[in-house]
Amino acid sequence: MIVSHKIWHLGADVDTDALAPGAWMQYGIDVVAQHSLENLLPAFAREVQPGDVIVAGPNFGIGSSREQAASALVQLGIAAVIAPSYGGLFFRNAFNLGLLLLTCTQTERLQKEERLVLDGSGPAILLQSGARLDCEPVPEFLLKMARAGGLLPSLKQRLARERDAAGIAHG
Amino acid sequence: MIKPQSLAQKIIARAAGRETVRVGEIVNCRVDLAMFHDSSGPRRLKPMLEELGAQIWDKSRVVLVMDHYLPERNEESRKIVRIARDWANEQALPYVYDGLGICHVVVPEHGHIAPGMFCVGGDSHSPTGGAFGAYMFGIGSTEMLGVVVTGEIWLSVPKTIAMNWSGRLAAGVCAKDMILAMIARFGINGANYQAVEFTGSAVRALPMQERMTLCNMSAELGAQTGLVAPDVVTREWLTQAGAAVPIDLGTLQSDPGSTDQQHDLDASTLSPQLAAPHSPARGVTLAEHSSTRIDVAYIGACTGAKLDDLHFAAEVLRGRKIAPSVQLMVAPASLKDRAHAEADGTLQALTDAGASILPSTCGACAGYGDSFRENQTVISSTARNFRGRMGPASTQVFLGSPYTVAASALRGYITDPREVLQ
Numbered sequence: 351m352i353v354s355h356k357i358w359h360l361g362a363d364v365d366t367d368a369l370a371p372g373a374w375m376q377y378g379i380d381v382v383a384q385h386s387l388e389n390l391l392p393a394f395a396r397e398v399q400p401g402d403v404i405v406a407g408p409n410f411g412i413g414s415s416r417e418q419a420a421s422a423l424v425q426l427g428i429a430a431v432i433a434p435s436y437g438g439l440f441f442r443n444a445f446n447l448g449l450l451l452l453t454c455t456q457t458e459r460l461q462k463e464e465r466l467v468l469d470g471s472g473p474a475i476l477l478q479s480g481a482r483l484d485c486e487p488v489p490e491f492l493l494k495m496a497r498a499g500g501l502l503p504s505l506k507q508r509l510a511r512e513r514d515a516a517g518i519a520h521g
Numbered sequence: 522m523i524k525p526q527s528l529a530q531k532i533i534a535r536a537a538g539r540e541t542v543r544v545g546e547i548v549n550c551r552v553d554l555a556m557f558h559d560s561s562g563p564r565r566l567k568p569m570l571e572e573l574g575a576q577i578w579d580k581s582r583v584v585l586v587m588d589h590y591l592p593e594r595n596e597e598s599r600k601i602v603r604i605a606r607d608w609a610n611e612q613a614l615p616y617v618y619d620g621l622g623i624c625h626v627v628v629p630e631h632g633h634i635a636p637g638m639f640c641v642g643g644d645s646h647s648p649t650g651g652a653f654g655a656y657m658f659g660i661g662s663t664e665m666l667g668v669v670v671t672g673e674i675w676l677s678v679p680k681t682i683a684m685n686w687s688g689r690l691a692a693g694v695c696a697k698d699m700i701l702a703m704i705a706r707f708g709i710n711g712a713n714y715q716a717v718e719f720t721g722s723a724v725r726a727l728p729m730q731e732r733m734t735l736c737n738m739s740a741e742l743g744a745q746t747g748l749v750a751p752d753v754v755t756r757e758w759l760t761q762a763g764a765a766v767p768i769d770l771g772t773l774q775s776d777p778g779s780t781d782q783q784h785d786l787d788a789s790t791l792s793p794q795l796a797a798p799h800s801p802a803r804g805v806t807l808a809e810h811s812s813t814r815i816d817v818a819y820i821g822a823c824t825g826a827k828l829d830d831l832h833f834a835a836e837v838l839r840g841r842k843i844a845p846s847v848q849l850m851v852a853p854a855s856l857k858d859r860a861h862a863e864a865d866g867t868l869q870a871l872t873d874a875g876a877s878i879l880p881s882t883c884g885a886c887a888g889y890g891d892s893f894r895e896n897q898t899v900i901s902s903t904a905r906n907f908r909g910r911m912g913p914a915s916t917q918v919f920l921g922s923p924y925t926v927a928a929s930a931l932r933g934y935i936t937d938p939r940e941v942l943q
Contacts, residue, residue, distance in 0.1 A: 363709060363800065367910040372888030375560065376590070376597040389914045409710040412743065413907060415561065415645040417661030438714030438745055439645055443661035489547065491675075501663050505573060505670060 354465040354478075355403040355429055360390060362407030366440060369411065369419035382418045383425040400427025403468070405460045407433065410451075411440025420444040430468055432457060432475065432485070445492045448500035453486040525776035527681035528750050529716035532656040532773075536639035542678045544781065549675050550639050554582055554657075555668050557643030558624050560589040560889065563608040564601050565662035566669060577612065578672035584616040584633055585609055586624035591882045594890050622855025622881040625649035625737060625823040630857055632763035636751035636773050641668055646823055646904065647746075648739045652732040653759060654751030654773050656716075659740065679715040679745055680781035686723035688789030693938040695833060696731035697825060697902065697922035699723075700738040701794035703786070705804025710743035717744040718775060723788030724749060729758040730829040737824050738904050741801040750774045793937055796920040799908035807925070810935040817899040818843070818930035820923050821852035821879070822886035825902025828858040828867075830923040834902075835867045837927035837938055838874035844933030852879035875930075885911050893918075900929045 364387075374385045387394045404410075404423070410433040411419060420443045423431065430450040434457055444451045452473055460466065460475070460483075467476040473485040495504050526534065526541055534542045536550035557566070562585055570576075577583060587605055590598040609617045618627045625646050628634060636654030641647065643665045650657030660674070668674050684703060704711070717739050724732070732749045739747025749755075751770045759766050767773070795810060797803040820826050820834050831853060843849050851871055853859035859881055862868045872878060885891045886903040893899050893912035899919065901911070906918035921929070924938035931941055 365907045365910075367888065367905075367907045371909055373890075373892070375889050376595075376601060389909045409708075409743070412709055413645065413905065415643060415647075415659040415661050417663055420661075435710060435713075437710065438743065439659055439661065441714070442664060446661060446663045446667075501667050502569060502572070505575075505667060509573060509575060509670075 352467055353401070354467050355401055356399065356465055357460065357463055358391065358394060358398065358402055358404045359461065360387075360404060360406040360410075363409045363412060364390065364406055366411060366413035366416055366419035366437070370416050370422050375416065375418060379418060379421050379425050383422040386422040386426065395426065398426045398428070401429050402427070403429050403466065404431045405433070405457055406431065407457065408435045410436050411444070412437035415439050415443070417443040417447060420447045420449045424449050432460070445496045446501040448496050448498075450496050454483055456483050459483060525779035527716070527775040527779040528654065528718060528748055528773060529656055529679060529681050529746070530779065532637055532639055533676060533678055535637065536656070544678050544680050547675055547677050549673050552582065552641055552668050552672055552674055553638040554584065554633055554640040555665065556584045556586065556624060556628050556633070556640065556647070557665055558585070558589050559587045559591070559602055559605040561643030561662050561665065563605040566666055567604065567608050569663070569666045570669070573670065575670045577669050580612065580614055582672075583614060583669065584618070584628055585614055586627050587619040588623045588627070589883045589887050589889055591620055592880050598890060622853075622857065623823040623883055625733070626827060626854040626858065629653060629759075630762055630855060632759065635759060635764045635766055636755060636770060637767055641665070641674060645740045646737050648744065649733050649737040649823060651736040651739070651746045651748040652729065653755055654748065654770070656746055656748070658746045681716045681718050681775060681779065682712060683775075683780040683783040684717055684719050684786060685783055686719065686721040686786050686788045688723055688787045689726060690723060690788045690791065693924050693942050694791050694793055695922050695924060696727055696734040698791055698794040699788065700735050700741075701796055701801070701804065701920065702791060704738065704741050704802050705794065705796065707742060709741060709800060709802040712739065712742040712744035714743060714745050717742060717747045718780065719747060719749050725752065728829060729754055730827040733827065734824060738801070741904060793922060793925050793939065795925065795935065796906060798917045798919065799906055801905060801920055807935060807937040810919070813935045814898065814933060815847060815900050815929055815935060816897040817893055818847055818849045818926045819885060819899055819901040819903065820926055821850065821884050821901070822903040823854055824886075824904040825923055826852055826854045828861050830902060831858065831862045831867050831871070833923040834927040835870040836943070837924055837931060837941060838876075839870040839943070841874055841931060843875040843930040846933050847930050849874070849876040849930040850879055851876045852884045853881050856881050888912070892916075900926050900935060902926045
């Protein structure tokens with residue numbers, strides 16, 4: 351089944367403080383998520399649906415190390431972010447939290463689009479016109495981690511394996 | 522033949538148990554030091570550690586600093602700080618600095634960072650540690666969990682971009698102006714998550730805290746870290762702080778031909794810099810804002826309120842009074858810097874001029890509680906002026922050096938400090 355995703359459009363230099371505003375950082379992620387992007391897209395947190403994607407300009411996620419910037423988008427059900435470049439720290443945080451980021455230099459070609467299809471095998475993006483936009487390759491271990499839900503589930507699996515191995519050795 | 526290695530590569534290679542590393546390869550590194558604070562640390566790590574049923578890999582390599590939610594101002598912040606204190610006790614963490622100042626200043630002050638170390642911090646301004654010739658970078662809380670459980674972290678070996686500063690800074694110009702100039706020129710993500718090394722005679726001439734300012738804001742250049750190769754200045758400062766400094770610093774230098782890119786910049790012709798709302802990269806001239814009135818002048822944070830920064834401000838303000846319409850707030854970066862500034866008369870000079878002295882915490886810079894009001898125009902010695910960070914979306918924050926902030930407080934509008942320096 352081919353799933354098409356609704357697009358939320360954002361400009362360049364979307365910072366972590368816009369994604370996870372400081373005044374709400376004292377609360378849990380459910381509260382932070384309700385204020386995500388409120389200064390840029392006031393309707394976003396209210397209207398976003400699980401499976402929607404964000405298409406943004408360069409330098410998405412610049413700024414702070416606060417991973418709530420990525421987990422707020424996970425909390426709201428964002429399927430992927432597509433941008434030409436990312437803040438380096440945000441890039442790591444996103445995969446650690448199970449949020450897929452696609453690096454695509456041609457996001458301006460998506461400006462008038464309302465929906466798109468993600469082609470996981472590429473990674474690539476398919477437009478309704480049939481056009482295909484290739485994205486930069488993502489290291490396999492990061493993709494695997496994001497698919498598993500992030501670093502925490504991966505660590506769980508790793509520790510379970512180590513405990514099993516230790517159990518066998520001592521058994 | 523061994524390919525020449527940059528300082529960054531040498532530190533990464535040692536941490537990865539390798540002779541050399543190639544740019545772009547992904548390696549696993551052993552972590553020498555993991556630092557986190559009340560916001561990124563215990564409140565996030567404790568529940569995840571419990572979920573995993575895992576332990577801290579090496580408590581002697583962990584440092585916890587309470588700085589973001591102090592002083593507690595409501596039930597939520599009290600809860601966050603209480604969690605940190607209780608967890609520190611429960612875990613019997615050997616290194617906890619509670620209310621002594623901001624992590625990036627307090628950690629080196631207590632001798633935890635030395636040249637050649639591979640360090641991570643649960644905060645984006647962690648590259649400050651690079652000023653000491655360590656490889657230090659910021660990570661999120663979940664990634665910190667990985668470090669705390671395994672003692673390891675992966676890394677794509679970065680290119681090294683040399684920012685080579687010749688000449689010598691003029692009076693009234695400082696490291697904050699150098700880094701603002703680089704951010705304006707190369708952009709907010711200009712370093713593309715590679716390593717930046719600050720080199721040249723103008724960098725060598727900088728005292729330690731000024732080097733910290735350069736490396737601190739390499740975060741705003743988009744670098745994974747910023748480094749200054751260790752020398753006699755590093756050794757002297759760290760020896761006083763009680764750090765174990767390697768005897769031979771000669772190997773902790775970039776080999777000739779190891780950097781991927783070099784930008785040559787001249788400190789002698791550098792003038793005071795200004796970043797306009799709402800980006801550290803929005804470089805504008807002071808002259809074009811000479812009629813911009815300010816409501817608040819803020820000297821604070823790990824970036825802009827260390828002892829050297831307080832000295833710069835006092836150079837401008839000693840024996841004078843700030844404009845009556847301006848509120849000047851000074852939040853010394855650590856209690857140690859504050860005590861020095863008290864002892865040498867700097868704090869007195871600032872309060873006599875009309876400054877109010879705030880607690881040594883992240884304060885308005887983090888925007889986690891204390892923030893500026895609607896429509897206020899602020900000039901600040903801190904690192905970030907993103908819309909909505911330090912106040913409501915309508916707050917206008919300009920970034921400048923402590924000299925420029927002090928000069929602007931004096932006149933009540935944005936002022937080139939060279940016009941008023943005594």
